[in-house]
Amino acid sequence: xxxxxxxxxxxxxxxxxxxxxxxxxPAAPDVSDEPGATDPSPEPTDPNPxxxxxxxEPTPPxxxxxxxxxxxxxxxxxxxxxxxxLTYGTQATTAPLWRASHDRDAATTYGLAGGIExxxxxxxxxxxxxxxxxxxxxxxxxxxxxxxxxHQLGAGLxxxxxxxxxxxxxxxxxxxxxxxxxxxxxxxxRPSDTVGATGISAGARAVAGVEFIVPVRADIQPALSxxxxxxxxxxxxxxxxDSEGARQPIGSFSMSGLTARIALGARF
Amino acid sequence: xxxxxxxxxGLTACESYPSEPVETPWDxxxxxxxxxxxxxxxxNNGGLVHIxxxxxxxxxxxxxxxxxxxxxxxNTTATAFVRRTRCQPDDPSDARGARFVEDxxxxxxxxxxxxxxxxDAQVRxxxxxxxxxxxxxxAADARWAIVWxxxxxxxxLEGTGVVDLTSVQVVDLESGVATPVSVxxxxxxxxFTDDASRAVVLSQDSxxxxxxxxxRPERSTVFPLxxxxxxxxxxxxxxxxxxxxxxxxAAQGRDDLYALRLSPPSINLVNLSxxxxxxxxxPPTIADGDRLNDPLARNDRTVLTHSNxxxxxxxxxxxxxxxxxxxxxxVDQITLRERQAMLWRFAASRDVYALDVDEADTTxxxxxxxxxxxxxxxxxxxxxxxxxxxNAGGTGSVGNLYSSSxxxxxxxxxxxxxxxxxxxxxxxxxxxxxxxxxxxLDALLLQNDVDYLLQLDLFTLQQQxxxxxxxxxxxxxxPTTDGGSEGFWITHRSALGHVSFLDPTSxxxxxxxxxxxxxxxxxxxxDTSEEE
Numbered sequence: 058x059x060x061x062x063x064x065x066x067x068x069x070x071x072x073x074x075x076x077x078x079x080x081x082x083p084a085a086p087d088v089s090d091e092p093g094a095t096d097p098s099p100e101p102t103d104p105n106p107x108x109x110x111x112x113x114e115p116t117p118p119x120x121x122x123x124x125x126x127x128x129x130x131x132x133x134x135x136x137x138x139x140x141x142x143l144t145y146g147t148q149a150t151t152a153p154l155w156r157a158s159h160d161r162d163a164a165t166t167y168g169l170a171g172g173i174e175x176x177x178x179x180x181x182x183x184x185x186x187x188x189x190x191x192x193x194x195x196x197x198x199x200x201x202x203x204x205x206x207x208h209q210l211g212a213g214l215x216x217x218x219x220x221x222x223x224x225x226x227x228x229x230x231x232x233x234x235x236x237x238x239x240x241x242x243x244x245x246x247r248p249s250d251t252v253g254a255t256g257i258s259a260g261a262r263a264v265a266g267v268e269f270i271v272p273v274r275a276d277i278q279p280a281l282s283x284x285x286x287x288x289x290x291x292x293x294x295x296x297x298x299d300s301e302g303a304r305q306p307i308g309s310f311s312m313s314g315l316t317a318r319i320a321l322g323a324r325f
Numbered sequence: 326x327x328x329x330x331x332x333x334x335g336l337t338a339c340e341s342y343p344s345e346p347v348e349t350p351w352d353x354x355x356x357x358x359x360x361x362x363x364x365x366x367x368x369n370n371g372g373l374v375h376i377x378x379x380x381x382x383x384x385x386x387x388x389x390x391x392x393x394x395x396x397x398x399x400n401t402t403a404t405a406f407v408r409r410t411r412c413q414p415d416d417p418s419d420a421r422g423a424r425f426v427e428d429x430x431x432x433x434x435x436x437x438x439x440x441x442x443x444x445d446a447q448v449r450x451x452x453x454x455x456x457x458x459x460x461x462x463x464a465a466d467a468r469w470a471i472v473w474x475x476x477x478x479x480x481x482l483e484g485t486g487v488v489d490l491t492s493v494q495v496v497d498l499e500s501g502v503a504t505p506v507s508v509x510x511x512x513x514x515x516x517f518t519d520d521a522s523r524a525v526v527l528s529q530d531s532x533x534x535x536x537x538x539x540x541r542p543e544r545s546t547v548f549p550l551x552x553x554x555x556x557x558x559x560x561x562x563x564x565x566x567x568x569x570x571x572x573x574x575a576a577q578g579r580d581d582l583y584a585l586r587l588s589p590p591s592i593n594l595v596n597l598s599x600x601x602x603x604x605x606x607x608p609p610t611i612a613d614g615d616r617l618n619d620p621l622a623r624n625d626r627t628v629l630t631h632s633n634x635x636x637x638x639x640x641x642x643x644x645x646x647x648x649x650x651x652x653x654x655x656v657d658q659i660t661l662r663e664r665q666a667m668l669w670r671f672a673a674s675r676d677v678y679a680l681d682v683d684e685a686d687t688t689x690x691x692x693x694x695x696x697x698x699x700x701x702x703x704x705x706x707x708x709x710x711x712x713x714x715x716n717a718g719g720t721g722s723v724g725n726l727y728s729s730s731x732x733x734x735x736x737x738x739x740x741x742x743x744x745x746x747x748x749x750x751x752x753x754x755x756x757x758x759x760x761x762x763x764x765x766l767d768a769l770l771l772q773n774d775v776d777y778l779l780q781l782d783l784f785t786l787q788q789q790x791x792x793x794x795x796x797x798x799x800x801x802x803x804p805t806t807d808g809g810s811e812g813f814w815i816t817h818r819s820a821l822g823h824v825s826f827l828d829p830t831s832x833x834x835x836x837x838x839x840x841x842x843x844x845x846x847x848x849x850x851x852d853t854s855e856e857e
Contacts (some may be wrong), residue, residue, distance in 0.1 A: 079586065153846050153847065153848070154846040157846055179339075184411040194820065194845075200349075200818070200819075200820045201350075201821065203803035241818045241820075241821055241842060241845070243820035243821040243823075244795065244819070252821055252839050252842045284781070289632055297842055297843075299380065299382060299383060299840070300379060300380020300382060300837075301380070301382060302380050303383075305383055305842075305844070306843070306844055306847065307842045307843065307844065307845050307846060307847075308844070308845060308846025308847050309846070309847070
């Protein structure tokens with residue numbers, strides 16, 4: 058367990074040195090535990106003791122002041138085992154449905170991640186992330202506005218190797234569930250019916266990162282983490298119904314490639 | 326009423342120039358209207374959709390791309406040229422995961438073609454044809470068709486393999502058998518006789534006669550049109566006389582009309598007044614087969630205009646006697662409906678002539694603006710010219726307002742007084758159709774970026790607006806199986822697909838939307854079926 062040791066060098070003042078209270082009292086000889094000691098028999102008591110002159114104890118000479126090294130131990134709150142982070146990141150996607158109306162092959166994600174340490178080196182985590190992006194479909198003379206929304210739930214395990222309870226390098230693997238929605242509107246400047254479709258998928262993510270825990274003596278400790286890895290969700294279709302009720306695909310969406318995330322939160 | 330103003334009240338500032346056409350991921354400009362609905366190509370993925378007032382249905386064409394749709398003479402069967410692409414790279418790993426044509430390396434694409442016959446959004450027959458063909462001509466009986474490579478259209482020969490530019494394919498639409506026939510280099514026109522027993526194919530240097538009555542189609546006669554090999558013959562007009570005895574060919578730069586007697590084969594050269602610029606064959610009043618062979622009962626003629634002579638020629642079809650009618654200016658366009666011909670010059674002259682073939686006479690009309698298209702109404706009572714401005718800087722007077730604005734002019738053909746009624750338009754016209762009822766004859770006009778349909782009664786010149794929910798792109802009528810029409814379709818500039826169906830009698834509009842979303846973000850699928 059974490060201990061923060063603080064060595065303080067204290068110089069005792071002469072007054073402090075003369076203060077008998079501050080002096081360690083001489084320990085009484087303890088003979089009872091010495092090997093070979095015999096049980097002392099009680100001395101015989103003289104019933105008529107002879108009068109004696111009062112004795113005067115000689116005053117011990119003044120000792121010179123000397124430095125005393127004292128070890129003070131401050132115990133910091135142990136590293137909290139629960140974490141909760143707000144996340145901001147990016148996830149690569151090259152799906153045609155995305156590229157048709159976006160110049161950038163990545164989605165910007167926002168989310169929340171939480172976890173709890175099962176042991177010093179193992180954490181179980183869950184996270185939720187969200188992205189929403191709009192674009193104009195080039196093949197329609199930019200007359201078609203697309204909106205893509207994604208909700209992603211993840212659950213996984215993190216293996217970590219804490220270093221002095223401040224830096225926590227880790228590797229993490231998660232399984233993902235994905236719920237997406239695509240909306241198309243060809244008359245963005247006036248209210249009109251839009252075409253919308255929903256799709257679900259699953260995926261995985263593997264990242265490596267490092268968490269920095271701010272060392273404060275409190276129950277809640279700020280934390281920041283950076284991670285980079287590879288992740289994505291499987292290609293999944295989006296479809297609408299035609300006039301006969303049959304499903305007609307409009308396209309498919311997938312995410313795969315580099316993912317990077319920065320997380321800011323706390324341990325508690 | 327803010328639509329368009331009668332000329333004498335024409336004080337509205339008009340937009341003279343159309344905006345750039347908006348691309349849509351579906352072919353909003355050229356849908357094919359059948360009796361049971363509209364066939365529309367999806368341009369992003371090569372698909373085909375059938376649209377009716379009841380809704381939209383995807384036509385299952387398999388893995389391929391529809392490059393062209395046509396309507397057979399029965400007005401119910403649509404034919405679709407489908408191009409299928411297989412991905413066959415030298416290294417199979419190059420095609421791993423490829424789902425769409427764009428995923429396959431260009432040099433690994435192998436194309437094949439099919440001609441699909443489609444009824445009620447269902448593929449009835451598929452006939453394998455070469456993938457490079459892009460045009461089809463039907464015989465009147467809807468049994469025979471000839472597919473050929475039309476060089477005047479965009480041609481994509483990438484991946485089609487060896488292309489034989491001297492052949493066409495004759496397709497028996499009933500049996501689904503396609504027979505290649507060599508006809509000459511670079512076919513450019515195909516005609517069938519009315520009885521569908523013969524086809525005439527005009528190529529760059531010859532005319533081939535294809536007999537269809539035998540066990541299999543075969544070429545019987547070739548008429549050379551040039552004296553030297555390699556000479557080019559650019560036809561202005563090609564036609565068959567109604568009785569099917571002669572093929573008539575007029576060529577650019579030649580003062581002669583080629584009259585080809587099909588059987589026994591012979592060639593007659595008919596001297597014309599000048600170099601022909603347009604040609605049309607006016608059908609006879611009587612279409613009875615027996616009487617067509619009676620020269621005294623026949624009144625069919627060939628009309629020819631000339632680019633260098635202000636005159637029109639009428640050619641009789643038995644003796645090939647030529648009658649010349651003088652005009653004030655040369656014309657280069659002939660618009661024909663039944664036996665009514667309108668002679669005009671595209672965007673270059675304001676003179677328009679109505680030709681009376683029987684009387685061999687013309688009536689001159691003087692338009693306010695330059696005509697860009699001419700339309701003759703059912704019943705032949707009126708012609709409507711759509712015009713474009715020729716003086717964009719004009720302001721002030723009514724005359725200048727006309728000359729600087731797009732317009733529409735109604736030409737009264739009921740007498741020979743040459744009366745016209747001009748209209749100023751809010752914007753350039755994008756489509757015109759006619760609706761005829763017992764007591765009305767309406768012109769239905771669409772204008773660019775104007776979201777209403779103008780309904781103008783040509784008899785009374787009363788107009789009304791039918792509000793549309795989006796700017797239109799094109800208009801047309803829905804044919805019936807007996808050759809009539811029933812209602813109208815209007816396409817709109819909508820990326821997701823938008824078609825309106827109009828009942829002109831009630832003014833009711835039914836809209837179908839969203840069909841262009843089908844496979845919008847998918848490409849043309851690769852053909853991954855097992856090869857036979």
